[in-house]
Amino acid sequence: MTRxxxxxxPREGVLDPQGQAVxxxxxxxxxxxxxxxxxxxxxxxxxHGPEPEAEARRMCEELLANPLIEDFTVTVEGG
Amino acid sequence: MTRxxxxxxPREGVLDPQGQAVxxxxxxxxxxxxxxxxxxxxxxxxxHGPEPEAEARRMCEELLANPLIEDFTVTVEGG
Numbered sequence: 001m002t003r004x005x006x007x008x009x010p011r012e013g014v015l016d017p018q019g020q021a022v023x024x025x026x027x028x029x030x031x032x033x034x035x036x037x038x039x040x041x042x043x044x045x046x047x048h049g050p051e052p053e054a055e056a057r058r059m060c061e062e063l064l065a066n067p068l069i070e071d072f073t074v075t076v077e078g079g
Numbered sequence: 080m081t082r083x084x085x086x087x088x089p090r091e092g093v094l095d096p097q098g099q100a101v102x103x104x105x106x107x108x109x110x111x112x113x114x115x116x117x118x119x120x121x122x123x124x125x126x127h128g129p130e131p132e133a134e135a136r137r138m139c140e141e142l143l144a145n146p147l148i149e150d151f152t153v154t155v156e157g158g
Contacts, residue, residue, distance in 0.1 A: 007121050022122065022143070029141055031134065033127035042086050042121040043101065048112035055110065062108055064101070 002052035003077040008065045009040035040070070052076060081131035082156040087144045088119035119149070131155060 010016040016038050023037040043064060047055050056074045065072040089095040095117050102116040122143060126134050135153045144151040 003115075009121065009123070019122075023124075025142055026138055029138075031138055033134070034124055034138075035127075036082075036123075036125040038123045040121045040123075042088065042119045043098075044088070044115075044117045044119075045102075045113055046115040048114075055112070059105055059108075059110055059113070063104055 001046050001048045004045055004047050004052055004056045005075045005077060006043040006045070006056055006060060006064055006072060007040060007075075008043070008060070008070050008072045010038055011069055011071050014069045080125050080127045083124055083126050083131055083135045084154045084156060085122040085124070085135055085139060085143055085151060086119060086154075087122070087139070087149050087151045089117055090148055090150050093148045 010019070018039040019037040022039055023034060026034050026037070041064075045056070045059075049055055053074055053076050060072040060074065061067070089098070097118040098116040101118055102113060105113050105116070120143075124135070128134055132153055132155050139151040139153065140146070
């Protein structure tokens with residue numbers, strides 16, 4: 001079994017309303033020196049089987065990421 | 080200016096309904112060898128100022144994470 005970390009972020013150039021909301025809220029709290037905020041997902045999962053990284057990539061393509069608007073990375077922990 | 084990555088994950092032992100939903104959906108798609116799925120956030124931001132890591136930690140404490148149910152990490156890119 002292998003622990004895998006998937007990150008899914010909005011693609012460069014795609015509007016990120018959640019990032020904009022966080023940036024605005026930080027400004028209201030007095031954190032002025034903050035910009036280029038992007039918000040995405042981090043998914044940790046245990047994959048059983050011989051090819052955990054390839055399997056996780058297939059999961060991203062089929063479910064975890066929307067390729068039109070999101071990029072993903074797959075990292076095998078300790079690998 | 081410094082690029083900072085914040086990760087916010089559900090605490091160990093806290094129910095993670097989003098993780099459970101993803102795990103169930105993966106099972107329905109035929110990805111059977113998957114468990115312990117946890118879903119959290121990855122936030123990338125640019126921080127201006129002399130102490131970007133400490134500033135990002137304050138942002139987590141005040142806005143980005145809920146300390147009752149979430150743990151966060153702050154990583155300075157290239158640092």
